[in-house]
Amino acid sequence: DGGITQSPKYLFRKEGQNVTLSCEQNLNHDAMYWYRQDPGQGLRLIYYSQIVNDFQKGDIAEGYSVSREKKESFPLTVTSAQKNPTAFYLCASSIYRGSNQPQHFGDGTRLSIL
Amino acid sequence: QKEVEQNSGPLSVPEGAIASLNCTYSDRVSQSFFWYRQYSGKSPELIMSIYSNGDKEDGRFTAQLNKASQYVSLLIRDSQPSDSATYLCAVSWASGSARQLTFGSGTQLTVLP
Numbered sequence: 001d002g003g004i005t006q007s008p009k010y011l012f013r014k015e016g017q018n019v020t021l022s023c024e025q026n027l028n029h030d031a032m033y034w035y036r037q038d039p040g041q042g043l044r045l046i047y048y049s050q051i052v053n054d055f056q057k058g059d060i061a062e063g064y065s066v067s068r069e070k071k072e073s074f075p076l077t078v079t080s081a082q083k084n085p086t087a088f089y090l091c092a093s094s095i096y097r098g099s100n101q102p103q104h105f106g107d108g109t110r111l112s113i114l
Numbered sequence: 115q116k117e118v119e120q121n122s123g124p125l126s127v128p129e130g131a132i133a134s135l136n137c138t139y140s141d142r143v144s145q146s147f148f149w150y151r152q153y154s155g156k157s158p159e160l161i162m163s164i165y166s167n168g169d170k171e172d173g174r175f176t177a178q179l180n181k182a183s184q185y186v187s188l189l190i191r192d193s194q195p196s197d198s199a200t201y202l203c204a205v206s207w208a209s210g211s212a213r214q215l216t217f218g219s220g221t222q223l224t225v226l227p
Contacts, residue, residue, distance in 0.1 A: 040220075041219050042220055043158070043215075043217040044217075050212045056209075102148050102204075103160075104160060105158050106157060
């Protein structure tokens with residue numbers, strides 16, 4: 001089945017630790033996105049990538065890093081510089097950059113601080 | 115700063131009634147508008163896309179777009195308890211050669227049996 005796979009579903013971070021959230025898609029989509037959702041709020045864009053080896057900061061990129069070495073994969077690293085990482089993280093993709101087509105989401109990763 | 119505002123809710127309607135969800139946006143050049151449904155603890159699921167002024171119907175859902183008033187709405191007819199969820203309005207806008215979505219904070223809908 002085509003879709004977006006995020007792992008793990010739940011993740012716990014210790015103080016001073018970097019953690020990496022995985023996002024893989026087999027939809028052959030060019031564009032991929034990372035969002036953060038806090039309770040009772042909408043989605044805020046962290047980073048996005050329109051093509052391989054290129055990515056752009058979103059509205060809340062501080063404390064996060066990404067890579068896009070393969071079209072299918074867009075991992076997000078939450079660094080120790082992100083002081084309030086507890087949130088629901090959502091990965092999305094859309095068919096190609098500049099498209100008016102909608103974004104489709106993975107099932108998300110819940111990150112908490114130990 | 116692109117802004118998307120939704121009626122804050124929560125909104126409660128009886129089963130079988132029409133639920134009306136509203137959204138306004140700040141960017142006059144936005145071209146694409148989406149409604150997502152998000153069940154508690156789950157990821158958003160696309161339920162409607164609308165690109166031109168007027169109404170678009172899909173089953174029990176109708177999206178309405180008025181670009182002059184910068185307003186988009188979602189009507190759910192014959193509401194069912196399974197429609198109870200948070201509904202997110204999203205507006206697409208150009209950022210260089212790319213397009214981004216700005217989301218509203220969502221309206222929580224409860225359909226009472």
